[in-house]
Amino acid sequence: MKNTNFKLFGLLSASLILVVFTLSPLIWLIIMSVSSAAELTAKPLVWWPDTIDFSRYSDLLNMDSGSGERFLMALRNSLITAITATLMALIISIPAAFAFSRRGASLVLLFGFLATIMMPPITYILPLYNIFGSLSLLNSSTALAIVYCAMLLPFATWLMKSNFDAIPAELDQASMLEGASTFYTLRRVILPLALPAIAATFMLSFLAAWDEFFYALIFTSDLSTKTLPVAIADFTAGRVTDYGVIAAVGVLASLPPAIVAMCFQRFIVSGLTAGSVKG
Amino acid sequence: MIIKKLLPMSMLALATSMAFADTELNALFMSQAAYSEADIKAMTAEFEENNPGISVALEFVPYEALHDKIITSAAAGTNGYDIVLYDVVWPAEFAEGGFLTDVTDRVPKDLGNQIFDGAWTTVTYNSRIFGMPWILDTKYLFFNREMLSQAGIETPPSTWAEVMEQSQILKDKGVVKYPLVWSWSQSEAMICDYTTLVAAHGGSFFEGAKPAFNKDGALAAIDYMATSLKSGLTNPASTEYFEEDVRRVFSNGEAAFALNWTYMNALVNDPSESKVAGKIGVMPAPGVKGVSEASAVNGSMGLGIPSNSAHKDEAWALISYLTDKKVQENYAKLSLPVWKESYSVKSVTEGQEELVSAASKAIAVMSPRPVVPAYTEVSNILQKHLHSILLGEESSEDALADAVKRVSRIR
Amino acid sequence: MVINKRLEKWALLSPALVVLGLVTLVPFVQTLWLSFTDERITAISKPVNWIGLENYIYAITDPDFIEALGRTIYFTLTSVGIEGVLGVAVALLLNQKFPGRNVLRFLIILPWAVPTIVNAIMWRLIYHPEYGALNSFLWQMGIIPDYQSWLGTPGRALNMIIFADIWKNFPLVVYISLAALQTVPMDLLQASRIEGAGAWRRFRTITLPWIMGPLLVVLVLRTIEAFRVFDIVYVMTRGGPSDSTKTASFFVYQEYFNYLRSGSGASYAVLLAAISTVLISIYYIGARRQAQG
Numbered sequence: 003m004k005n006t007n008f009k010l011f012g013l014l015s016a017s018l019i020l021v022v023f024t025l026s027p028l029i030w031l032i033i034m035s036v037s038s039a040a041e042l043t044a045k046p047l048v049w050w051p052d053t054i055d056f057s058r059y060s061d062l063l064n065m066d067s068g069s070g071e072r073f074l075m076a077l078r079n080s081l082i083t084a085i086t087a088t089l090m091a092l093i094i095s096i097p098a099a100f101a102f103s104r105r106g107a108s109l110v111l112l113f114g115f116l117a118t119i120m121m122p123p124i125t126y127i128l129p130l131y132n133i134f135g136s137l138s139l140l141n142s143s144t145a146l147a148i149v150y151c152a153m154l155l156p157f158a159t160w161l162m163k164s165n166f167d168a169i170p171a172e173l174d175q176a177s178m179l180e181g182a183s184t185f186y187t188l189r190r191v192i193l194p195l196a197l198p199a200i201a202a203t204f205m206l207s208f209l210a211a212w213d214e215f216f217y218a219l220i221f222t223s224d225l226s227t228k229t230l231p232v233a234i235a236d237f238t239a240g241r242v243t244d245y246g247v248i249a250a251v252g253v254l255a256s257l258p259p260a261i262v263a264m265c266f267q268r269f270i271v272s273g274l275t276a277g278s279v280k281g
Numbered sequence: 282m283i284i285k286k287l288l289p290m291s292m293l294a295l296a297t298s299m300a301f302a303d304t305e306l307n308a309l310f311m312s313q314a315a316y317s318e319a320d321i322k323a324m325t326a327e328f329e330e331n332n333p334g335i336s337v338a339l340e341f342v343p344y345e346a347l348h349d350k351i352i353t354s355a356a357a358g359t360n361g362y363d364i365v366l367y368d369v370v371w372p373a374e375f376a377e378g379g380f381l382t383d384v385t386d387r388v389p390k391d392l393g394n395q396i397f398d399g400a401w402t403t404v405t406y407n408s409r410i411f412g413m414p415w416i417l418d419t420k421y422l423f424f425n426r427e428m429l430s431q432a433g434i435e436t437p438p439s440t441w442a443e444v445m446e447q448s449q450i451l452k453d454k455g456v457v458k459y460p461l462v463w464s465w466s467q468s469e470a471m472i473c474d475y476t477t478l479v480a481a482h483g484g485s486f487f488e489g490a491k492p493a494f495n496k497d498g499a500l501a502a503i504d505y506m507a508t509s510l511k512s513g514l515t516n517p518a519s520t521e522y523f524e525e526d527v528r529r530v531f532s533n534g535e536a537a538f539a540l541n542w543t544y545m546n547a548l549v550n551d552p553s554e555s556k557v558a559g560k561i562g563v564m565p566a567p568g569v570k571g572v573s574e575a576s577a578v579n580g581s582m583g584l585g586i587p588s589n590s591a592h593k594d595e596a597w598a599l600i601s602y603l604t605d606k607k608v609q610e611n612y613a614k615l616s617l618p619v620w621k622e623s624y625s626v627k628s629v630t631e632g633q634e635e636l637v638s639a640a641s642k643a644i645a646v647m648s649p650r651p652v653v654p655a656y657t658e659v660s661n662i663l664q665k666h667l668h669s670i671l672l673g674e675e676s677s678e679d680a681l682a683d684a685v686k687r688v689s690r691i692r
Numbered sequence: 693m694v695i696n697k698r699l700e701k702w703a704l705l706s707p708a709l710v711v712l713g714l715v716t717l718v719p720f721v722q723t724l725w726l727s728f729t730d731e732r733i734t735a736i737s738k739p740v741n742w743i744g745l746e747n748y749i750y751a752i753t754d755p756d757f758i759e760a761l762g763r764t765i766y767f768t769l770t771s772v773g774i775e776g777v778l779g780v781a782v783a784l785l786l787n788q789k790f791p792g793r794n795v796l797r798f799l800i801i802l803p804w805a806v807p808t809i810v811n812a813i814m815w816r817l818i819y820h821p822e823y824g825a826l827n828s829f830l831w832q833m834g835i836i837p838d839y840q841s842w843l844g845t846p847g848r849a850l851n852m853i854i855f856a857d858i859w860k861n862f863p864l865v866v867y868i869s870l871a872a873l874q875t876v877p878m879d880l881l882q883a884s885r886i887e888g889a890g891a892w893r894r895f896r897t898i899t900l901p902w903i904m905g906p907l908l909v910v911l912v913l914r915t916i917e918a919f920r921v922f923d924i925v926y927v928m929t930r931g932g933p934s935d936s937t938k939t940a941s942f943f944v945y946q947e948y949f950n951y952l953r954s955g956s957g958a959s960y961a962v963l964l965a966a967i968s969t970v971l972i973s974i975y976y977i978g979a980r981r982q983a984q985g
Binding site for chain 2: 949
């Protein structure tokens, strides 16, 4: 009994350290976003604001304020680019994964797919920049979505393939024997069973696209296409008097991925482990 | 007399009647020193009003991203920019690479003498002109009068040695922990501070085509910087600061001296931005006894038209408007005009007499940073080695000798 | 039928092949070609010359590049190494039964959801030499006598960035390891315990080999990401102080877009690609062998 109590105490204190380590930077970011500018430049710092000030959030969410326009446009661009790229990657990777899993496509080719993401983006950037330039696609969300799609595709294909492998082949064979087309089989038999995998792939792809900075930095040049990471980097390096605004931008930009991660979190585990155990 | 008055008016009428087809201009500006975003928005709004058919889309990036943005948008064809703001150190590189439109034939011939030479160098390379000067800027020495008087110092320093002496007094008397704050992060901002000090010490970066920053005044300048850090007079956080950090620390009343651009004058005296409003003095950066009276870096910037712009006439119209004497005089708080005459115009001088008189002295002694097509690389090499001296990693002789070697290896 | 099947296979693969071909293969080949030329980024066309191996010879004798490369490898190994150890340790903790465990499992994903750029600015604010929370906290606790310049001191700056990177990325390792831990057969552990194996031995001989597969996948993924590190450096230090955080990707970025030497930049990029491949292969083969042996 004494032993288990001791163990419980150990577990709880380890957990406490973990919670502090994980959450304190985030909580501080949120506190900063509602503290007054004077409190944020006090020495030593004021850890809790006198009055809680939400004005930065209302500014950022108001299209008519300068920072609001920047933020909301960037939010829109990020959503468009990340969602388009993620959907394209899913639509393209599912048939490819099926070919790898059921039609005997060579695994060497799959390794070739994966090899493309092992290369640092700096290896591709300059020719891509020239190609998009000659197609008049620089500074457009289309170019970014295409690049992101290619960036997400190998991993999505591999993840879907491993999950398809876990679905008994008899199911689709039976369907095919009844004369159904491959497309029908894929849609009606395989995909419903692979929903958790699709959710996991969607989530991981969306987060990766949302996070991407390097291509966006080089391919976008104005408000109409800049994504959030680039807008935030530009915004925070410029003339900002108030650290609280930076913090508020950070909080708002983390919300979409945080929500996606929270909603889909049980799927990553199932999706990824099916992938990694088999793959 | 009447003709003189009528002429500009008729020209204005001509300009406004020249209707442009519906075009949207993309313009690239920076969001740090000089004109604020609000100023630039107001100016372009006036321009749009006078020029129906043209609308201007503004893009603001930090100075640190400006160069790369101009380069990476060059291949963007008509999706790129029509007007870009660029720094005095880039025309050589941009002209060699064909990034900017040669506008020598567009610039009215009679402007030559009306605008300061230091401003013209911003847009000129090999006697061709690549835009119009817009920001005539240099780094001034700001000082906190209240702190000086608390320490019993009656006159602000007139040499860099006195800056150090007075800082020592301020520190010893406990008036302020770190009397000096600078923008010495590994960046162009540090090079600007360094150039000011090199000029003060009578040094030079190059002798002919040969790098010469490892001796004489250039060596003395970096030694001055390193000593001020070592003796605890300079805020040690300076080595990660940009201009905005300097402004924040100085506005917070945590430094007695700071070197910064024109724009800080208005903002540090604005009570909503600063705790030390009204207590601040501004003067040209001082000199070194027996060598120089004052020192300054040429930090001017110009407006140009990227060669891929499809709307060069409209872009030129906007540039002409933004660099117009009257327009500049209306927005003279954060950045002073490039026009000589403006410095005696009341609307410019009023309320900032001290700044304008400092400017008149500083503009006369402005020193350039090296004019070479590989400037960006020279600057990066210098930044790295100067920084290692400031951080006490290397001796100034060794580090600068390395830098010279590295600069000669540039391909 | 066979021909149909084969056709169908390629039909299913073709969209992926087209996208990857155009966006990765073609650019890669072009970069390879560029690396043997003296091309520069210009807005006017200038003649481009084939200069053979000149760029490569310059690159491998360029001390700045070697330093940047060393820094990148240090960054990669340190952050991925610590993320691996910390991730598995936390996963083991969360695999125990205790009150609040599920809440903890839920919360721990949050850092990972924070975008890299936001993570970078958040830590930049925390590390701020004058108004940062870290200085204020340590000073109030009496741990440091004076405020420190966390990102302004060579040697320290890179480690501070690594810390920020670990904070954001260790949850992914936790999640994967935790999922894998739940598949470890209880009877194996039980049997080993009866044989008298201590906790550490049970972990070494049963648990770790069992979770090695998934763990390896996530560590390889993290290695790929860490080796290309650019964004967090771009925002936190821009390579300073005194180049001490200038990573290889940042170095090549400068060669391209600051110095406009596309030919030479391409040769650095190709070298990076090669090293990245080698690094990941070594890692993978080594860890596989460890898992089996």
